[in-house]
Amino acid sequence: MTGQPQVSFDTDPGRYRHLRLEIDGEIAWIVLEVDEGAGIVPGYDLKLNSYDLGVDIELHDAVQRLRFEHPEVGAVVVTGAPGGVFCAGANIRMLARSDHSWKVNFCKFTNETRNAIEDATAHSGQTCLAAINGTAAGGGKTSPTCSPRAVRGCAVGWRRSGGWWTRWCRAAGSRRSCGCGAREAAARSRSVRPAGVEPVPLPPVRSEGYVYGTVAAEPGEHAVAIRVRGPEAGDEGWFLRMTRELDDMSKGGGIWVSPMEVEARLLQHESVGECAVVAYIDGDGLEKPVACVVPAAGRVVDARELIAFCRDGLASFKQPREVVVLEEPPKTATGKIQRGVARRLAADRLGKD
Incomplete structure (x- = not known):
């Protein structure tokens, strides 16, 4: 998977493509109903309720919203939409076509989501249950939904899972409730959260014009x-x-870019004699790459052409957002580029602080 887009982690229930969030008094339901054609990048179908980063972003958002915006909820039931499949696990085709960095970040974020579920269960009194109402993937991790330490009660529906599920529940100290409906199991397992707690709204972190304040x-x-x-x-x-x-x-803005990689690409263009890639702060307060370029002898630098040239040879988040043309790059006495000085020059040209 090359030319990866920058990923936005901002979402809300009104924009979910893969989940339904339903609140019924003290019990909340997260229903996995994956849109096959809505992968976070093109090139694969999310069949059989399999998941990619986009699905997990929605799950993470749902977990956090239930924890902070719904203090009345004491039990969270995660289940699959009717259709015979609870979850087929991580999408195999997505993994097969992803490069190493994408896989690492995907796994890291999914682990953070499981940790958030565990923490909400341990410290916020929201017990999480997995209502297995169809075929589930094997291998010990059933879905993007729960980890052994998070799940205190497991309501297994009409189609039983294999022996691994019994072992998984045993490792978690969880119940395998084969004759018990999900609602009954949730009612039995729900925690009593402190009374009188006010909801804490979670507005978008980076709405239009938002600047980090902390x-x-x-x-x-x-x-x-x-x-x-x-x-x-x-x-x-x-x-x-x-x-x-x-x-x-x-x-969202923290995929750190190696300046040398971008500079190597810039120097392949016939109009570039020397260059330095530095960072500047955009309107959202995020660091983005900008190219400080010295034209080659007899050449004129076209900023749009140069950015397009980088786009063809680099992942999209690595391409310079701006090009600043300099007569010569700032250097030390030994000929090393002074990136701090170049950054200030770029900021002055672009009107950034």
């Missing part, structure tokens, strides 16, 4: 410094806001 990234030559602004007196929402902004920064 975190900022300052990239250097070989490292990135992240600054966190502390809370002001009486700011009770600071911690949640800060963790959401930090999480968004590390995911």
